[in-house]
Amino acid sequence: MKRATQRPEGFVKPAHWSNEPLPQPQEVQVDEELSPTRYGDWVLKGIAVDF
Incomplete structure (x- = not known):
C-alpha cells in the first residue's frame, strides 16, 4: 500500500x-511509586503473587 505524501x-x-x-507534549510527573494494590500483585520471597 502506498502512502499519500x-x-x-x-x-x-x-x-x-x-x-x-x-x-x-508535557512531561509526565510520577508522584508515587507503583503500588501493589493498584495492580493486584504482591511480592513474596521474590515471587509475584496474586490474591
Whole structure:
C-alpha cells in the first residue's frame, strides 16, 4: 500500500488550519511509586503473587 505524501489536486486548506508546529507534549510527573494494590500483585520471597 502506498502512502499519500502530497495533497490531491484541487485541495483547499480550511481557514481554521494553521501553519504553526504542534505543541510539545508535557512531561509526565510520577508522584508515587507503583503500588501493589493498584495492580493486584504482591511480592513474596521474590515471587509475584496474586490474591
